[in-house]
Amino acid sequence: MRPDFLRPWRAAAWDHGAASHLLRRAGFGGTPAEVAEALSLGPQETLERAFLDRGDPSLHASIEPLLSAGGIESLQAWWMSLILESGAPLRERMALVWHDHFATSNDKVDDVRLMHRQNELFRASGLGDFRELLHDVARDAAMLVWLDGNSNRAEQPNENFARELLELFALGIGSYTEDDVREVARAFSGWGTEGRSSTFRAEHHDARPKTIFGHTGAWTGDDALELVLEHPACCRHVARVLLEAFVMPSPADEWVEGVAGLLLECEWGVARTLEVLLASELFFSSAARRSRIAGPVELVAATARALDARIAPRLAARMASDMGQALFRPPSVKGWDGGRHWIHSGTWIARHNALVELATAAQVGDGRVHVDLERSFGDALDALPGRALAALIPNGSSTRFEQTLASAARGARDANHARQVVAAVVLTAPEYHLY
Amino acid sequence: MQLSRRQLLVHGAGAGVLARWLPLLAARADAARQERVLVVLHLQGGNDALNMVVPHRQDRYYVLRPTLALKRSALHALDDDHGLHPAMNDLAALYAEGRLTVVQAVGHPHPDRSHFRATEIWHTGCPLGPSPGIGWLGRLSDQIWQREPGSMPALHVGDDEVPLALVGREYVAPSVSAELGLQLAELEGLDAARAGLLDASDGAGDVAFLRDVARGAYRAVERMERATERPDPVSYPDLPLARRLQRIARLLEGGFETRVFFATLGGFDTHARQAAQHASLLEQLSRSLGAFERHLAAAGLSERVATVVFSEFGRRAAENASRGTDHGAAAPVLVLGGPGRGGMRGSAPDLEALEDGDVPFQADLRSLWSTFEQEWMGLAPSSAFPPLAL
Numbered sequence: 001m002r003p004d005f006l007r008p009w010r011a012a013a014w015d016h017g018a019a020s021h022l023l024r025r026a027g028f029g030g031t032p033a034e035v036a037e038a039l040s041l042g043p044q045e046t047l048e049r050a051f052l053d054r055g056d057p058s059l060h061a062s063i064e065p066l067l068s069a070g071g072i073e074s075l076q077a078w079w080m081s082l083i084l085e086s087g088a089p090l091r092e093r094m095a096l097v098w099h100d101h102f103a104t105s106n107d108k109v110d111d112v113r114l115m116h117r118q119n120e121l122f123r124a125s126g127l128g129d130f131r132e133l134l135h136d137v138a139r140d141a142a143m144l145v146w147l148d149g150n151s152n153r154a155e156q157p158n159e160n161f162a163r164e165l166l167e168l169f170a171l172g173i174g175s176y177t178e179d180d181v182r183e184v185a186r187a188f189s190g191w192g193t194e195g196r197s198s199t200f201r202a203e204h205h206d207a208r209p210k211t212i213f214g215h216t217g218a219w220t221g222d223d224a225l226e227l228v229l230e231h232p233a234c235c236r237h238v239a240r241v242l243l244e245a246f247v248m249p250s251p252a253d254e255w256v257e258g259v260a261g262l263l264l265e266c267e268w269g270v271a272r273t274l275e276v277l278l279a280s281e282l283f284f285s286s287a288a289r290r291s292r293i294a295g296p297v298e299l300v301a302a303t304a305r306a307l308d309a310r311i312a313p314r315l316a317a318r319m320a321s322d323m324g325q326a327l328f329r330p331p332s333v334k335g336w337d338g339g340r341h342w343i344h345s346g347t348w349i350a351r352h353n354a355l356v357e358l359a360t361a362a363q364v365g366d367g368r369v370h371v372d373l374e375r376s377f378g379d380a381l382d383a384l385p386g387r388a389l390a391a392l393i394p395n396g397s398s399t400r401f402e403q404t405l406a407s408a409a410r411g412a413r414d415a416n417h418a419r420q421v422v423a424a425v426v427l428t429a430p431e432y433h434l435y
Numbered sequence: 436m437q438l439s440r441r442q443l444l445v446h447g448a449g450a451g452v453l454a455r456w457l458p459l460l461a462a463r464a465d466a467a468r469q470e471r472v473l474v475v476l477h478l479q480g481g482n483d484a485l486n487m488v489v490p491h492r493q494d495r496y497y498v499l500r501p502t503l504a505l506k507r508s509a510l511h512a513l514d515d516d517h518g519l520h521p522a523m524n525d526l527a528a529l530y531a532e533g534r535l536t537v538v539q540a541v542g543h544p545h546p547d548r549s550h551f552r553a554t555e556i557w558h559t560g561c562p563l564g565p566s567p568g569i570g571w572l573g574r575l576s577d578q579i580w581q582r583e584p585g586s587m588p589a590l591h592v593g594d595d596e597v598p599l600a601l602v603g604r605e606y607v608a609p610s611v612s613a614e615l616g617l618q619l620a621e622l623e624g625l626d627a628a629r630a631g632l633l634d635a636s637d638g639a640g641d642v643a644f645l646r647d648v649a650r651g652a653y654r655a656v657e658r659m660e661r662a663t664e665r666p667d668p669v670s671y672p673d674l675p676l677a678r679r680l681q682r683i684a685r686l687l688e689g690g691f692e693t694r695v696f697f698a699t700l701g702g703f704d705t706h707a708r709q710a711a712q713h714a715s716l717l718e719q720l721s722r723s724l725g726a727f728e729r730h731l732a733a734a735g736l737s738e739r740v741a742t743v744v745f746s747e748f749g750r751r752a753a754e755n756a757s758r759g760t761d762h763g764a765a766a767p768v769l770v771l772g773g774p775g776r777g778g779m780r781g782s783a784p785d786l787e788a789l790e791d792g793d794v795p796f797q798a799d800l801r802s803l804w805s806t807f808e809q810e811w812m813g814l815a816p817s818s819a820f821p822p823l824a825l
Contacts, residue, residue: 293641331607332568340644345587345652346609349619352652356620400635408628421624428625429632430645 002265003258005282011043013284017395019046021289024435025246026050026278027089029302032376032391047278051127051271055087067113073314075112076327079119080320081313083301094126094270095119096297097245099327102137102169103335104146106328114142114196115328127271130238130263131229134170138225139191139198147333150192152185154206159185164333165228172240175233176213183210187224235260235268242273247283248291249339255282290396293339294435296323299351302435303358303427306392309371311358319354323347343433352428359423373419384409384422392426401429473773473807474683474696474742475572475600476676477557478720480704481550482746483713484766485784485794487523488537492516495786499753503710503760513537516783522718525725529771534728534737536775536825540784541803542765542796546748550704550762553747558600560804560817566599571804571817572695573603578814579694580606584644586651589695590686592679601697608697613678619656629653651692658689665689668733669726676700677723684730687740694812703746707757720744728771741773741811743803751792752784765796768803774811775825798823 019038023030027050030038038046059081066074083092099122106115118140125133137143138161144150147161162185166176190205191198210219212227219227228234239259243251259277266272277283294302297320304311317327324347330336361371377387385405389397405422412418426432490496491507492515510518511527517537519527529535543562547553556562560571572589579588580603589608591597601608633650667685671677679698686693700720705713724742731737749766784794801820808816816822 293645331602340641341605341607343645343648344606344609345648345655346590346611348648348652349656352649353618353620356622356625360620360622401632404628404631408624411624411627413623417623421622421628424622424625425628425632428629428649430642430649433645434641 002262002276003254005255005285006258006262006276006280008279009043009281009284014039014043015394016390017289018043018284020394021284022046022050022278023089024298024302025093025283026274027086027093028083028298029305031305031308033308034305035391043279043284047275050090050278051275053088053091055082055085059085059087063116067116070112072106072112072115072328073317075106075116075119076317076321077312077314079327080297080301080317083297084304084311084313084316086301086305090271090274091123091127095122097241098122098126098133100245100330100335100338101241102143103330103333104142104328105330105332109142109145111142111145111196112328114145117196118142119328127274128269130268130270131225133270134229135222135225137169138165138188138221141193141196141198144191144193144198149188149198152189152191153201153204154186154189155204157182157185157189157206161185161188161191162224168334170228170237171231171233172237175231175237180212183212183219184224184228186210187212187219188221191221229268235263238268239263242270242277246274246277248288290431290434292435293342294433295336295338295342296320296325296347296351297327298435299323299433300354303355306376307358307371307373307423308376309358309361309369311369315369319350319357322350323354324350351433355427356424359427360420373416373423377419377423379415381409381415381418382406384418388419388422388426392423393429393431396431401431470739471773471812472687472694472696472736472740473572473575473812474680474698474740476720476742476744477554477598477600477697477699478703478716478744478746479554479699479701480746481553481748481750481762482703482716482766483705483709483750483760484746485749485752486713487520487717488513488539488767489518489520490516490783490786491518493783493786499786501754502758503754514779517779520714520717522714523721525728526721526769529725529728530777533777534771536770536777537779538768538770538775538798538803538823538825539779539781540765540794540797541745541768541800542748542798543800544796546764546793546796548748548762548764550747553762555599557745557747557800558598560801562800568602569604570598570600570602571808572600572697573607574817575695575808575812575814576601576606576608577603583692584647587655587691587693589697590693592682592696592698595699598697598699601695608695611682613675613682613698619653655691658691659686661689667730669729671726671730672719672722674719674723676719677726680723680727681730684727684734684736687731687736688734705750705759706755706761707759709759724771731772737772741775741807742769742771743773743807744769744771745800749794752786752789752794753792764790764793766794770825773825774806774822780823780825 019035063078066078104118121136121140125136147164148158152158159181163181167173186206187210190201192201207218209216212219212224213231236256239256243255243259262276263273300316300319324342325336361369377384385402408421408425409418412421489505489510497504509521512518513530526535545562555566558570559567561567576588588606589601591601591608591610592613594612597608597610633646671681683696702716731740745768748763750760750763755761781797799820801818802823805816805820806822808814810822
């Protein structure tokens with residue numbers, strides 16, 4: 001029996017705001033045409049489409065020369081191109097959620113091929129069975145380098161992976177003891193890398209019995225993962241990740257319990273869980289709408305899409321880096337702290353600059369932006385404030401806001417300048433930065 | 436008049452007078468502290484401080500350094516026992532004026548010869564156990580941020596990543612390029628409309644928070660622009676460190692709110708044929724700090740600004756076979772202004788009594804950081820180590 005808040009939302013109030021909400025959360029926002037299409041399709045079909053992969057296969061093929069070149073900026077730009085293209089919105093969204101969750105940085109791994117391979121793992125398995133994902137992440141070469149698998153040997157255990165597995169990846173503080181960390185580390189002893197492959201060095205594995213969460217046995221690393229997955233805190237931990245990423249920060253305990261139950265009911269299937277969650281009353285509730293401070297990657301991508309802008313992926317990735325989210329380089333194994341941590345004077349200035357550049361389609365550095373605001377906002381100047389607000393902050397309009405925009409439009413040199421100023425004012429308004 | 440609460444108690448006043456004046460004086464002292472600024476310079480790579488502050492009276496120095504020892508006659512005399520590297524004219528002058536304090540042999544009981552680990556220790560102020568992941572200046576920034584949300588408590592001036600020292604739990608300082616500073620993309624008509632919108636006081640939660648930060652950011656840029664419009668009262672040498680310090684001085688002169696600045700000068704990892712490279716780095720350090728100090732003085736800011744110069748470790752007392760030096764341990768720290776009274780603190784390193792080839796430490800770095808945290812900035816220290824009397 002599912003809790004009430006997971007009941008399907010009645011689509012009676014399916015409007016511009018609801019459609020934008022779904023397109024933003026289940027991907028990286030919609031272009032004006034996609035929002036219009038979603039409005040006619042209804043929530044169910046819009047959600048189904050978010051699960052599809054309709055992307056350009058050549059984008060995937062373009063990766064090899066970038067990897068040969070070796071720079072992390074190329075890999076960042078490549079992922080950004082998949083995000084901006086939005087051929088598979090939910091897949092890329094979920095990959096970003098897992099990148100933040102299983103946060104691994106190239107600053108230590110120092111190998112773009114390994115970073116790319118981990119990214120492809122999130123892309124291929126991110127919407128599948130979480131249990132398989134966890135097993136795959138544990139033997140992912142980038143992760144093994146990142147959390148010191150090679151130095152975890154029977155004679156000298158390294159607890160780095162074991163600790164983060166329990167603390168950050170699967171259970172959360174308070175659900176295990178320091179002894180559990182030590183014992184889990186012993187279970188993973190011998191897991192390491194050879195070249196770019198993961199490997200098991202039996203001579204470094206501690207085969208003696210271990211006691212993990214009170215269960216004693218000669219546990220291997222895979223056994224330890226199974227014990228972690230059977231721990232009652234694990235499904236709650238994953239449920240919290242999904243709620244925070246897709247619904248709202250600081251979810252109520254009752255929702256965490258409900259979504260944890262749903263996850264088990266769906267046999268740990270992430271896609272199946274999201275099919276229910278993203279169609280639920282909770283998801284569409286007014287408390288959930290625009291309840292998150294937009295992260296840099298989603299802000300840049302959603303803005304480019306809302307303005308129907310063409311932007312060089314390398315430039316988009318650099319904009320996000322300037323705002324504090326360099327893909328493949330999270331600040332620590334905790335990932336990005338997010339929320340209000342995204343925002344301080346320095347990052348606000350970076351947001352301002354990127355968004356004004358998008359609104360004015362300025363050429364920046366080696367990247368180019370092209371925007372056709374007339375197509376997005378029309379040519380009727382008196383309708384401009386209303387249309388810009390509806391497109392960028394649906395349901396976020398106020399008289400004061402509209403008056404400010406109208407007066408800015410009246411003071412402009414010509415129609416094009418008016419559209420640029422109105423777009424820039426909306427994009428740099430604090431309200432726009434809620435996602 | 437600036438009296439700390441403790442000074443007042445020590446110097447003694449009638450109890451009644453004390454009761455009446457204490458709150459006022461304390462408030463005044465707090466207000467003064469809230470204006471104070473700390474500039475931290477990291478000499479990256481491990482500065483060979485034995486060839487910066489040279490204990491030239493000790494014959495052992497010449498034995499340990501057959502090719503690298505500096506001639507006594509070429510040094511700038513500091514006190515009877517020490518001379519400053521010949522390339523450091525400006526710092527020698529600042530020492531003579533009483534502006535420069537040399538704190539001897541700062542270190543800690545767990546020296547580590549890894550750049551990474553040693554840097555982590557200095558940046559966090561935690562020589563023991565795993566890194567707490569936040570820096571000592573990050574802790575200060577957090578405290579200022581809690582008092583003034585939306586402000587910019589700390590800034591990293593440079594093009595590299597934000598150093599661990601500036602990573603706080605709540606606030607992580609941004610990096611500002613010395614050349615570009617904070618530049619705002621302009622669009623005619625945007626300023627006026629934006630000002631109107633940010634003027635609003637409705638809304639709560641995240642929107643109010645975003646609005647506060649945005650207002651603070653635009654104010655900061657305005658001030659920075661005003662600060663940069665004015666011609667500098669002094670000329671700076673064309674050197675990377677000088678440009679970073681110039682940026683800091685301009686910000687302070689323009690009334691910028693930031694209280695903690697961090698900059699680095701790299702290249703000190705001198706394992707081979709170090710003499711020329713080391714001299715050129717020390718010259719850069721000295722000339723840059725000289726111009727910075729002259730700028731502060733001309734702007735009337737000297738009293739408000741303290742600068743501390745450290746490196747993650749000193750180098751071995753003995754030179755190696757490549758006319759260079761290898762990773763060492765404790766080393767002198769330079770303090771300009773602030774809590775320093777000028778002159779030499781601590782005694783000359785005894786080169787006859789080295790520990791594992793290194794100068795043993797005299798002052799704990801945690802006490803040094805406490806001095807700046809508590810005495811200078813008036814904030815909670817990151818350790819229980821008592822401040823040093825500088």
